[in-house]
Amino acid sequence: xxxxxxxxxTKVRRQVLRHFVLGFASILMIYPLxxxxxxxxxxxxxxxxxxxxxxxxxxxxxxxxxWFTFRESFTTFYMNSFIIAFFAVVGNLMACSMTAYAxxxxxxxxxxxxxxxxxxxxxxxxHVTLVPQYVLxxxxxxxxxxxxxxxxxxxxxxxxxxxxxxxxxxxxxREIDEAAIMDGCGPWRIYWKIMLPLSTPVMATAAIFSxxxxxxxxxxxLIYLNDMSQYTVPLALRAFVxxxxxxxxxxxxxxxxxxxxxxxxxxxxAFQRLIIRGVALGALKR
Amino acid sequence: MAELELQNVIKEFGGLRVxxxxxxxxxxxxxxxxxGPSGCGKSTLLxxxxxxxxxxxxxxxxxxxxxNEMPAAKRELAMVFQSYALYPHMSVRKNLAFGLETxxxxxxxxxQKVQEAADxxxxxxxxxxxxxxxxxxxxxxxxxxxxxxxxxxxxxFDEPLSNLDAELRMQMRVEINRLHRRxxxxxxxxxxxxxxxxxxxxxxxxxxxxxxxxxxxPLELYNTPANVFVxxxxxxxxMNFLPGTITSVSGTTATIELEGGHSLTTEIPNxxxxxxxxxxxxxxxxxxxxPEAEAVLSGEVQIAEQLGGETYVYVALPHGGxxxxxxxxxxxxxxxxxxxxxxxxxxxxIFGADEKVIRHA
Numbered sequence: 001x002x003x004x005x006x007x008x009x010t011k012v013r014r015q016v017l018r019h020f021v022l023g024f025a026s027i028l029m030i031y032p033l034x035x036x037x038x039x040x041x042x043x044x045x046x047x048x049x050x051x052x053x054x055x056x057x058x059x060x061x062x063x064x065x066x067w068f069t070f071r072e073s074f075t076t077f078y079m080n081s082f083i084i085a086f087f088a089v090v091g092n093l094m095a096c097s098m099t100a101y102a103x104x105x106x107x108x109x110x111x112x113x114x115x116x117x118x119x120x121x122x123x124x125x126x127h128v129t130l131v132p133q134y135v136l137x138x139x140x141x142x143x144x145x146x147x148x149x150x151x152x153x154x155x156x157x158x159x160x161x162x163x164x165x166x167x168x169x170x171x172x173x174r175e176i177d178e179a180a181i182m183d184g185c186g187p188w189r190i191y192w193k194i195m196l197p198l199s200t201p202v203m204a205t206a207a208i209f210s211x212x213x214x215x216x217x218x219x220x221x222l223i224y225l226n227d228m229s230q231y232t233v234p235l236a237l238r239a240f241v242x243x244x245x246x247x248x249x250x251x252x253x254x255x256x257x258x259x260x261x262x263x264x265x266x267x268x269x270a271f272q273r274l275i276i277r278g279v280a281l282g283a284l285k286r
Numbered sequence: 287m288a289e290l291e292l293q294n295v296i297k298e299f300g301g302l303r304v305x306x307x308x309x310x311x312x313x314x315x316x317x318x319x320x321x322g323p324s325g326c327g328k329s330t331l332l333x334x335x336x337x338x339x340x341x342x343x344x345x346x347x348x349x350x351x352x353x354n355e356m357p358a359a360k361r362e363l364a365m366v367f368q369s370y371a372l373y374p375h376m377s378v379r380k381n382l383a384f385g386l387e388t389x390x391x392x393x394x395x396x397x398q399k400v401q402e403a404a405d406x407x408x409x410x411x412x413x414x415x416x417x418x419x420x421x422x423x424x425x426x427x428x429x430x431x432x433x434x435x436x437x438x439x440x441x442x443f444d445e446p447l448s449n450l451d452a453e454l455r456m457q458m459r460v461e462i463n464r465l466h467r468r469x470x471x472x473x474x475x476x477x478x479x480x481x482x483x484x485x486x487x488x489x490x491x492x493x494x495x496x497x498x499x500x501x502x503x504p505l506e507l508y509n510t511p512a513n514v515f516v517x518x519x520x521x522x523x524x525m526n527f528l529p530g531t532i533t534s535v536s537g538t539t540a541t542i543e544l545e546g547g548h549s550l551t552t553e554i555p556n557x558x559x560x561x562x563x564x565x566x567x568x569x570x571x572x573x574x575x576x577p578e579a580e581a582v583l584s585g586e587v588q589i590a591e592q593l594g595g596e597t598y599v600y601v602a603l604p605h606g607g608x609x610x611x612x613x614x615x616x617x618x619x620x621x622x623x624x625x626x627x628x629x630x631x632x633x634x635x636i637f638g639a640d641e642k643v644i645r646h647a
Contacts, residue, residue, distance in 0.1 A: 175371035178338050179432075183385035184359035197375040
């Protein structure tokens, strides 16, 4: 009996310790975010003088001022970000799913080699191709337009999404394709009428990541977009900080940064439902 | 409706030959069953007819025209798959209509054909459901419906009943039979289940290792199997095989000594030479209990299965091996009993050393 009590006490102690450690780690990780949100409601001078204090009042000045700080308002920056992200998502979904369908289902010469080569590009860091890409787009006269950020997405350059979709397509029973062949479908119709509708989970996953990565992208827009009227949100946020040693507008920066998280949350929540529905659909399939 | 002909059809997968030159003729309106153990090539053969598998050699003809290079959809065939292969994201109605929509059939006509098929298969109340909401039997019906709406020349069934439970399988078997009578269409049905083959077929094609072993009506194959394989494959319980040796031959009369010492004398049209090894095949229902003096075989009962209508008795022979005996009614036999057995009315087959039949029952 005593041994039993002891072991129960140890168990409780271990539980408490575990919760303490996990709680501490969580606070550690979420603290920068909390700090940013809290600071967005404080006047500039209080941000660094008392970094841990909760805001005494919800002062929205930074939000209004931040929105209109620059020559162009954040309306423009959000529009730019959304335009680029929208086309990137559409381009990625279309091009990657078509490529993935080809790899998963069609017979063509050198399919395996092309697939391995495609996967090989996953290991190529973005920065390696940056300079040649820049030169290419410069020669095309595309620098200072959205084209370098959008057009490549329509050419299935994202091997990760292709790989993801190939794996998903391979999981769809081949007999369904064959039934469609007997029903008179060619590859295009099978892709469009059978494969795509059955692939909502993987499409939603690709859409979420595609959106977040494009929306969050800093390096791409930094390199290709020079004119403030074409800035995306991350570029505009960077403009709040004066790197030449002058005054930086931290209150406005934090306010706009907080606001910039909202679209990501919305997209995630909206598409997450699709993922769950897709998974449920998959479960019904034998 | 149409005739189908296979002329020396060959299939190779990367140099490995799996179908070794098959010749077969399927008449208009016939129900043909391809049967054989797994890996015998029956599904491959069906898929070649369907156009889902390329033909490595020989010709497939539909109504006299070679269709080797014709795409599957143009062959006017419909196929029912083992896994049903319904489109999971479409309602039953849409599943049925999809093929017709692809063929650009007018909407009103599609609607009418879907309705007809639904009536035939009694799936009217399921039309708005998704395949995921259907039971196995209902899915099977929808899969058959999808074939019916296209009014194909030939129906192809690839083990359509193997995913169903025993009772449903029997029920669907009857329905497919009824459907065949009603539509009068040519049907080719692949199965590994000899009961399905026996009950459904006008003509059974027994396949093994990519070759046809025998073609014939169910009873022809049952009564006059061409070789040990066919004899053993069709019929349940399985035919008993007893090894023996020819001890004497005079004209067409031969005496065979079975393992265990019993001998029997019988007519064989072209008897093998003295000393040759033969196999005697006898169906369980032709083995009958007899008085000890008339016995050809004797042994100890291992298990007696009482099925009510009949009794299956498994008898261990003294020299190894077991024979199955089917006794009509409820026989009073128990494990451990000694049973003396004779051949009813000379109903046994004899197979030569090459396993080909040399005497029919």
